[in-house]
Amino acid sequence: MKAFHTIASAGIAALCAAALSTPAQAQSKTIYIGMNGGAMEKAYTSEVLPEFEKTNDVKVVVVPGTSSDILAKLLANKAKPQIHVVFLDDGVMARAVSMGVCQKLDDSPELKQLYPFARMKDDMGAGVQLGMTGIAYNTKLFTANHWAPPTSWLDFADPKYKDKVVFQSASSSTFGLHGFLMINRLEGGSEKNVEPGFTKWQSTVGKNVIEYIPNSAKISEMVQTGQAGLFPLTPTAVGDLQAKGIPVAYVNPKEGPVLLLVDECVVANNPDPVLAQKLAAFMISASAQSKAAVAGRQIPTNRQAKMPDSMQQQLGNLDELVKKVNVVDWDVINANRPQWDARWNRQIER
Template sequence: MTRLLHSLCAGLALALASAAGHAETKTLYVGMNGGNFERTYTQGVFPDFEKANGVKIVVVPGTSSEILAKAIAAKDKPQMHVMFLDDGVMIRAAGMGLCEKLKPTPALADLEPVARLKDDMAAGVDLGMTGIAYNKKLFDEKGWAAPTSWLDLADPKFKDKVVFQSAAVSTFGLHAFLMFNRIKGGDENNVEPGFKAFPDTIGKNVLEYIPNSAKISEMAQTGEAAIFPLTPTAVATLKEKGIPVEYAQPKEGSVVLMVAECVIANNSEPDLAQKLAAYLLSPEAQAKALASGNIAPSNTKTKATTEAGEQKLSAIHNYMKTAVTLDWDVINAKRAEWNSRWNRMIER
């Protein structure tokens, strides 16, 4: 009986020790886009932080709109600790009080100025831009020159060959529409020129309005899609899969499109969440993201680890010279009205 009691006590002690060990491993939940972004960070960036800090990072995948909706629903008791959102959506989130100010760090100080959002409530981790992508195989077959302008989307030779992401739900589509609007004489405060001209120009060429860019891979391979709004990062990812697409920087400028991070206000692990956010802005983490998934660094001190990475870095910095920033305060205030109008007039 004594031996049995000792055995039971020893077993209980081991179980308690094991439970205590598991209790020490904290979990951080990070909301971000799935696909390439999730793979890049879970495989190439998060592991070193997890190991160094004894923490497990779990990705909550979704589009920016979906992640924002989750954050709003759980505002009083956040289920996530850090979230990644497209810059325009992030500005909205910060304005709703969903983010807490990032703590000053050397990494934050070394960011491209455009990557530090208002009052450092969020910061860009992926510096990009929306421009024009095209199906090089199809262009070569037709003898078409590479596009140079947003107005090329309205060229009659591309009738039923333009694939356009819905401006009501896609940042890419919204960017393209607003640049077209600017070319037609409007700005974010006046979208009348764009809405008036779009149906009889670009609209006449659109084969399909898609909710996001997922279908572009398939449509480029089948030859259905000739030209469409997209980012250099997305183009690079498609090219790595053997899909014959190229990026073209419009002469009017591309549109700055960052993926930004913020630490969610009132989360259960504020110090650890801030530590993760700072790490993700560091040159070390961003070099890993560039190498693992073509994520373009926002930290000016990031060094590429390969020649291909250096070329990507050089191209991004070159595109940034003519990239345009939009007034997201105006956009966010008008977005619901625009969405309704877009659905009624453009995608009807």
């Protein structure tokens, strides 16, 4: 009898525990967001997303990948997507919207707090992180050669930097493409006319380039070996390198940096559109963007967000800076990118 009583008591306890846990488990939801891995994912998962999870009793799972990888996932599952919200580089986001994988953002107070350029046409997406491609340089190398910091995009063509310029490939890197388009503009071209850039590249910037690299992953090594002296990069990426002890600094060229947004959109036909809209609004809120700035040096697009003093010192007055950024036409770029890429690979990196 005693054994039976013990077993019965254990069974009742287990049933009670199950009964108590079932409602909580039933209420818990999971929502998925696609974004770059690495530093961005770490910043959001550690400091930003927990606030949303707590407020909404939901688990937010990051699906990491490059913008191109995430877009490929969306297209492969367009009829029944599993991802609710995505972060994409602005050029890729323009393609995503044109391919019908995004739905319009709900009107919200947070949208009205953004810099005007951070709201995509018809509110099909919104900038969640402000970036800009400017000039980064090797401070150790510049000090050793008694060179003043660079000030212009045209400095990439200065003869004193021969074999010290590293340029990301314009056919595979947004940084490289931005650099090329600014040189093209300064030579009299535009997104609708890239002939000046291609025609004059080899006699200007090209003669100083020691190596074209597919992305920025090799920059750290090349700075430390003294090979890389000057290269296009963002202040956030430079901050990441500085945090690792790499001797680099960032400057905004006098002609202005190039706007580089990370945009978000709510995925069309996602499994929980109401919750997805709430997450999208949260991500562009002053609270979320202030936390992202502290955790990962993410530059806010919300004008009411706050940045740490170190970022303020590096960037200066953000309201003034954004007035000087150069905006590129991604619709024109995406329409012509295959031809440009082929020409770049054939003519510049041959």
